[in-house]
Amino acid sequence: MALSMIVGAQPAVKVVALCGSLRKSSTNRGLIRAATEIAKESIDGLEIEYVDISPLPMLNTDLEVDGTYSPAVEAFRRKILEAESILFASPEYNYSVTAPLKNALDWASRPPNVWGDKAAAIVSSSGSLGGARSQYHLRQIGVFLDLHFINKPEFFLNAYQPPPKFDSHGDLIDCKVREKLKAVLLALHAFSLRLRRTSVVN
Incomplete structure (x- = not known):
């Protein structure tokens, strides 16, 4: 009983969800909405917050003044810093991640890098290979950012293969x-809880 009380007392894992597509009807945003619903309905101790990356300006270090950033960038960096884990919904554009997502990755990597030592997962909804190539590029970027991606299960979804996966x-x-x-x-x-325990021990 003591163990269950300790486990139950743990704070929830706070996840920031980012979508590489800016379209409101994007199927990748649909995955984030579904993930948020699933977490609320059936996964105790997991809280997902969608953070919109569209307000971020294109990366330009001229916008950095004495180690500070524009309000939109500061707000975004704070959200990433305060999160324990990241959920990426990454569509595939031209064999890679989208420009908005890469821009967000770059802004939050500026000193001090706020991605470091966070657990992360990727889901993708695209054509043919279901966004696989974008995921592999994102994992490469994550190595430098010190993100720790789960390896399995992988999630690649061909959104256009029947039967319909999404509504209009x-x-x-x-x-x-x-x-x-x-x-x-x-x-x-x-995995987030595992990293949390490791950080406590260290």
């Missing part, structure tokens, strides 16, 4: 895909 608003309607998304979230939750 970009909301996820496929129950099997929803279960796969839940498996990713459970793995991210478990």
Whole structure:
């Protein structure tokens, strides 16, 4: 009983969810909405907050003044810093991550890097390979940023292969895909707690 009380007393894992697409009806944003619903409904101790990256200016170090950033950048960096884990929804553009997502990665990596030592997971909704190539590039970037990605389960979704996975608003309607998304979230939750225990020990 003592162990269960200790486990139950743990603070929730706070996840910031970022979407590489800026379209409101993006299926990748639909994945984030579904992930948020799943966390609230069936995963105790996991809180997901979607953070919009569209207000960020294009990276320009002229905008840095005496180690400070514009209000939009400062607010974004604070959200990343305060999060324990990151959920990326990364569509594939031209074999890679999108420009808005790369811009967000770069802004939060400026000194001091606020990505470091956070758990992370990637989901993708795209055509053909389901965004696989964007995920592999994102993992490469994450090495330099000291992000710790879960390795499995992987989540690549071909959004255009029948039967329909999303409705006209970009909301996820496929129950099997929803279960796969839940498996990713459970793995991210478990890995986040593992990193938390490691940091306490160290």
